[in-house]
Amino acid sequence: MENIIAPENLVYKKPTLLNDTDMHYCPGCSHGVVHKLIAEVIEEMGIEEKAVGVSPVGCAVFAYKYIDIDWQEAAHGRAPAIATAIKRLWPDHLVFTYQGDGDLACIGTAETIHALNRGENIAIIFINNAIYGMTGGQMAPTTLMGMKTATCPYGRQADLHGYPLKITEIAATLEGTCFVSRQSVHSVAAIRKAKRAIRQAFENSVNRRGSSLVEIVSTCSSGWKKTPIEANQWMEEHMFEYYHLGDLKSL
Amino acid sequence: MNITTMAEQEILLMKGNEAVAHAAIRCGCDGYFGYPITPQSEILETLAAEKPWETTGMVVLQAESEVASINMLYGGGGAGKRVMTSSSSPGVALMQEGLAYMAGAEIPGLIVNVQRGGPGLGTIQPSQGDYFQATRGGGNGDYYLIVLAPSSVQEMADFVDLSFELAFKYRIPVMMLSDGVIGQVMEKVILPPFKPRRTEEEILHQCPWATTGRRGGHPINVITSLELQPEAMEKHNIHLQAKYDEIRKNEVRVEETLIEDAEYLIVAFGSAARIAQKSIDDLRAQGIRVGLLRPITLWPFPYNRIRELSASMKGILTFEINAGQMVEDVRLAVEGRTPVCHYGKMGGIVPTPDEVCQQLISNFNIK
Numbered sequence: 001m002e003n004i005i006a007p008e009n010l011v012y013k014k015p016t017l018l019n020d021t022d023m024h025y026c027p028g029c030s031h032g033v034v035h036k037l038i039a040e041v042i043e044e045m046g047i048e049e050k051a052v053g054v055s056p057v058g059c060a061v062f063a064y065k066y067i068d069i070d071w072q073e074a075a076h077g078r079a080p081a082i083a084t085a086i087k088r089l090w091p092d093h094l095v096f097t098y099q100g101d102g103d104l105a106c107i108g109t110a111e112t113i114h115a116l117n118r119g120e121n122i123a124i125i126f127i128n129n130a131i132y133g134m135t136g137g138q139m140a141p142t143t144l145m146g147m148k149t150a151t152c153p154y155g156r157q158a159d160l161h162g163y164p165l166k167i168t169e170i171a172a173t174l175e176g177t178c179f180v181s182r183q184s185v186h187s188v189a190a191i192r193k194a195k196r197a198i199r200q201a202f203e204n205s206v207n208r209r210g211s212s213l214v215e216i217v218s219t220c221s222s223g224w225k226k227t228p229i230e231a232n233q234w235m236e237e238h239m240f241e242y243y244h245l246g247d248l249k250s251l
Numbered sequence: 252m253n254i255t256t257m258a259e260q261e262i263l264l265m266k267g268n269e270a271v272a273h274a275a276i277r278c279g280c281d282g283y284f285g286y287p288i289t290p291q292s293e294i295l296e297t298l299a300a301e302k303p304w305e306t307t308g309m310v311v312l313q314a315e316s317e318v319a320s321i322n323m324l325y326g327g328g329g330a331g332k333r334v335m336t337s338s339s340s341p342g343v344a345l346m347q348e349g350l351a352y353m354a355g356a357e358i359p360g361l362i363v364n365v366q367r368g369g370p371g372l373g374t375i376q377p378s379q380g381d382y383f384q385a386t387r388g389g390g391n392g393d394y395y396l397i398v399l400a401p402s403s404v405q406e407m408a409d410f411v412d413l414s415f416e417l418a419f420k421y422r423i424p425v426m427m428l429s430d431g432v433i434g435q436v437m438e439k440v441i442l443p444p445f446k447p448r449r450t451e452e453e454i455l456h457q458c459p460w461a462t463t464g465r466r467g468g469h470p471i472n473v474i475t476s477l478e479l480q481p482e483a484m485e486k487h488n489i490h491l492q493a494k495y496d497e498i499r500k501n502e503v504r505v506e507e508t509l510i511e512d513a514e515y516l517i518v519a520f521g522s523a524a525r526i527a528q529k530s531i532d533d534l535r536a537q538g539i540r541v542g543l544l545r546p547i548t549l550w551p552f553p554y555n556r557i558r559e560l561s562a563s564m565k566g567i568l569t570f571e572i573n574a575g576q577m578v579e580d581v582r583l584a585v586e587g588r589t590p591v592c593h594y595g596k597m598g599g600i601v602p603t604p605d606e607v608c609q610q611l612i613s614n615f616n617i618k
C-alpha cells in the first residue's frame with residue numbers, strides 16, 4: 001500500500017495557495033469550495049505575485065486568512081469601488097472581489113452596477129445563498145418568495161418585502177460586462193463548471209477585457225436550518241428554479 | 252494653452268480649485284477619484300481637461316458617489332499609490348465611513364474639503380462649519396486625520412504635495428480643509444515644480460505594507476481594519492494613539508503675524524484668517540496692539556503655542572465662519588488664563604474685516 005503514495009500517482013491535491021488555517025465556515029457551506037477553486041485558478045494561471053483580492057463584509061470577511069495572496073478587506077458593499085482603484089492603478093494585476101448577496105446586491109448595489117457598467121477590468125465572485133449568514137440568518141435581497149428567515153419569519157411576501165433581486169441578469173444587460181455566468185458547487189460536475197467560469201473571469205481581468213461577474217448559487221445550511229445534504233437538495237429544487245445556471249453573457 | 256508645461260516659476264492667475272488640480276498633476280499624484288459638488292467641481296473639471304493620463308499617467312475617474320470615491324482612495328492608497336479625492340461638506344459627510352476605515356487600516360490619501368454651509372444640504376456659499384467633523388474624526392472609533400487649512404490659492408497648490416508626504420510618512424489620511432472662498436477666489440499662484448510619479452520599484456520599496464502583489468515571494472499584505480480579538484484590537488488602537496502622539500509632537504504648523512508686542516490675539520484659520528489679516532492692520536492703525544495666530548494644522552492643533560501666548564494677552568478673539576467650533580480648542584489651550592470670545596457668521600455669510608474689528612473692540616471694552 002505504501003508504494004501507492006508517490007507523486008506520479010497523485011490525482012488530487014490541495015492548492016498550495018490555500019493555507020492550513022482552520023476555516024470558520026459551517027459544515028456544508030459553499031464558501032470553502034469556492035475558496036479552493038480561486039486558489040487553484042490563481043495557482044494554475046501562475047499569477048499569485050500579481051493577484052489582489054478584495055474581501056467583503058459577511059461570512060467571507062476573513063477570506064484573506066485562507067488564500068495566500070495580497071488582500072484588502074472592504075467596508076460593507078464597497079469592494080467593487082476598491083477593486084476599481086487597485087486595477088486602474090495596477091493595470092497588469094488580477095483584481096477580483098469576493099462578495100455575498102447582502103454585500104453585492106443590497107448595500108453595495110450602486111458600487112456593483114457602476115463598476116460593471118464602467119467595464120472595470122475586475123472579476124466579481126458573487127456568493128448567493130439567499131440569506132445573511134454572518135449576522136444569523138436574516139432576509140437577503142435574493143431571499144426567495146415564501147422563504148423564511150429571521151426577519152421574514154412568516155416567509156418572504158411581495159407586499160411586505162418586495163421581490164428577490166436577479167442582479168446577475170441586470171449585470172448581463174450592462175455594456176461594460178464581457179462575461180456573466182451563474183454557477184454552483186453542489187456536485188463534482190458543477191464544481192468543474194464553476195472553476196472554468198472563475199478562470200474565464202480572472203483571465204478577463206488580467207487581459208483587460210471588461211468586467212466579469214460569476215455568481216455561485218450557494219447553500220447556507222445553518223441559515224436555512226438544514227443538514228448539508230438537505231441544503232444541497234433544497235438548493236437544487238428551489239434556488240435553481242429561480243436562479244437559472246449557465247452563462248448569461250460571454251463575449 | 253497647456254499650463255502644466257509652462258515655465259515652473261511663472262506666476263499664474265487661477266482659482267484655488269484649479270490650483271489643486273494642477274498641483275496634483277505636478278506632484279506625482281497617481282489617481283484622483285471624485286464626484287461633482289459645488290463649490291469644488293473645478294477640481295475634477297480641470298483634471299479632465301488637462302488629461303494627465305496622457306502625460307504623467309495619472310488616473311482621473313468620476314465616481315458614482317462620494318461613498319465610492321473614498322473607497323477608491325482606500326483601494327488605491329492601500330495599494331501604495333498617491334491618491335486623492337475632493338468634495339464639499341455634504342459629500343464629505345458621506346465619506347466618513349471610508350475615512351474611519353482608512354484610519355483603522357492606516358491608509359494614506361488626500362481628501363480636499365471645499366466647505367459650504369450646512370447642516371444638511373445647507374447652502375453652496377462658503378463656511379467653516381466642518382471644523383468639528385474634520386478635527387474630531389467624523390466616523391466611528393478613536394482616530395484623527397491630519398487636517399491642513401490653506402488660506403490662499405498658493406497654499407491650495409503647495410499643500411497637495413505636503414499632504415501626500417505627511418500621508419505616507421505616517422500612513423494616515425490627510426484632509427485639506429478649505430472653503431468656498433479659497434476654492435473659488437482667483438489669485439496669483441506659482442505652481443510647484445514637476446515631480447515624477449513614483450516608479451513601481453520605489454513604491455515597492457517605500458510601501459512594503461501595500462497590496463502590490465506578492466512580488467518575489469514578498470510576505471502577504473492584508474489591508475484591513477478588522478480584528479475580532481479584543482487584546483489584538485486594543486494593541487492596534489494603542490499603536491494608532493502612539494502614532495497620533497508622534498504627529499502632535501512633530502507636525503503642528505502655525506503662522507503668526509504681529510505677535511511680538513500684541514496685547515490682544517485673533518485666532519483664525521483659512522479664509523477667516525485672510526479677513527483677519529486686514530482687521531489687524533486696521534486695528535493697529537487705531538493704535539490697538541493686536542496679533543494674529545493662524546493654525547495651519549487644525550489637527551494637530553497648536554494648543555501649546557496658544558497656551559504660551561495666552562499668558563501675555565488681555566483677550567483672545569476666535570474668528571471663524573461658523574457658530575464657534577475652533578473656539579473650543581482655543582479655550583482648552585487657554586484654560587481660563589485670559590478671556591476668550593468667538594465671532595462668526597453662518598449660512599454662507601462671510602463677515603467683513605470691519606465687523607471683526609468691532610467685535611474685538613466691543614468684547615474687550617477697548618477704549
